[in-house]
Amino acid sequence: MAKSEKPRTKRRSPLWARLCAIFGCVLMVISGGALITSKALVARYAGAVETKDLFGNSAAGATKRPVSDIKGPVNILLVGIDPRDTSTAPLSDSIIVVHIPKGLKQAYLFSIPRDLRVEIPPFARTGFQGGTSKINAAMSYGSSTGDGKHDVAQGFDLLAKTVSKLTGIKKFDAGAIINFNGFKEIVDAMDGVTMTIDQNVKSEHLQPNGKPRPRRPECADNSCAHPYVGPQKEYKKGTYHLEGWEALDYVRQRYGLPKSDYDRQRHQQQFIKAMAEQALSKNVVTNPIKLDQVLRAAGDALIFDGNGHNVVDWGLALRGLRSNDMALVKLPGRSLFNGRQYIGEGLEPSADDFFASVNDDTIATFLVEHPDFLQKL
Template sequence: MVGERVAKRGKTRPKWRSPLWARLCAIVGCVLMVLGGGALVTTQVLVARYAGAVETKDLFGEGESGSKAEVSDIKGPLNILLVGIDPRDTNTAPLSDSIIVVHIPKGLGQAQIFSIPRDLRVEIPAFSKTGFQGGTAKINAAMSYGSSVGNGKHDVAQGFELLAKTVSKLTGIKEFDAGAILNFNGFKDIVEAMDGVTMKIDQVVKSEHLQPNGKARPRRPECADNSCEHPYIGPQKTYKKGTYHLEAWEALDYVRQRYGLPRSDYDRQRHQQQFIKAMAEQALSKNVVTNPIKLDQILRAAGDALIFDGNGHNIVDWGLALRGVAGGDMTLVKLPGKSLFVPGTKQYLGEGLEDSAGDFFASVKDDTISTFLIDHPEFLQEL
């Protein structure tokens, strides 16, 4: 039976049928650490095989960065912007389904990760490439406002550029040292190459989208136009509290759920970060980094999932630079937020951050997050 506890691992693997990407872009951090975790990373074979397998684009609008510097020039502190999207064609404006910042302190031996709510209302800067005049909107729309390239076509890399400017304006991070876009289709292959993931489930979660057997729940006929908040009917896959080994389809389904949870998207963000940490720890286990066949499967799958901008360095360079970061060195951070409504009504506008988030962003700029978290333990994400 799928979803049983670790001692009774299921053997079936239902097909993943959800059309939505599971908001898991930060897995690229896991990929970078896998690249730095085994003896294979020192060989020219790895560089030749994987550096070219990952698609690279200019995500920050800086043009060609010139000749590539040495790997040793990747020095902390570093900030990496990771964005997950639904795979869409070029005729559809992209929306950032997940926005995560990974901060690497000066010593390059830790990673501190925080998520930005996709419904956070922010000031999106003007963007001359699309004629966008700037304004207040949910942050996940920034990519859409920045993606148009004319003739009804859209470019996710150009959209990422405006999103990066928006996140910079919000956080005060002047510029990002690397960035990546991940899509669901390739990401699913990464999880399957890992043979699923063992992780702790911290609350009962019912799937809005899938039945217990992994098949899609039927949609209400009157909800064909996506106008319903809860368009599905029938039995629901339920994830109970405890530590379980999840198949790829289960893990991706679990971390995308927010309906029915006490803190909605904030609970979902916590589950995503817990999943990231579990995947990183599993990726760095001996049965992965010392298994050439499995390592090859994971890294090849990562190549199909990523668009990467390493500021002149390829993804293998970054893996080598971050080889000192292990799964246990990852700190998960939660930002305090609240729902916003039109004054005097129940009309939902989006999410807003508490004033204390500004103090946290200042610690990111100053590379003093560890000290900040000692004084503000309420920012530590639950494991």
């Protein structure tokens, strides 16, 4: 596919953050694989990644847990956000739980719908009294520092407590916040990605040269379903090496597709697998220059809390994982309405059985008995 000028659009979508969160898991694995070839390089990466208390341990006066070897089963909470200034309350555009069973040989990833209506627990640090709302608001309710500013790490704490209440997971062993800006640099550092496009797709957002499509003046308030005009970038069926902006644009699209969001979700999963394969290929892991570019870019993308272990410790523990060891799980859900008004999403009762398998570390058995929970790529 011919290279095009990179887009300069400043618009972001929740999808960017979703991809950021999933790729955060891959980045931890890369850091472990890198130890095989360049310990000094990985040490640089560990120092570049920002670390914060994401689980409120300092505020709660919790005794620091002794650092020991990382052993399964473990649960990791990954949250993707669009970067905002500290005067704006953050929203978690993507919430992903990674469960790694005992033995650390497999990873199961499942997303929590951002519009899922849940019970958000009280949060003393902001005076939030608790209540029912969409889960992506939890980070916002927990982020206020009382001076008109907001702290995403503090907001993560309430979100983690909310996800724990929903899933029954008593504690998370690690957590990360991933932002779009750093993720874009990671994609560029990897020189794009090779992936198979399984259906013809037209871009709603970009022109063939990668520049943003013009917006109709009457759609400036985002009230239009199709606010753009002019020629569209097209993606044809086949296998291509896509530049970063092309791949990200392709997996954004849902308008005009036969199954809309379902097609888009499948394309996202295909992209995730392709990125994992590329990130863990010899072209990256055994190339010191390329690896340095990717890992340093990752340092700008992550805020990490490994509960006493840094990101390199986690990478070393997970160094045996590869893209084929990642199982992507879809939770059954439905849209909720109050009359004709859409109020969010709800999970089917069978999701509770899946959450029980997470806590019992029996996901493999559950998926054999419930293959419909596996995302088909």
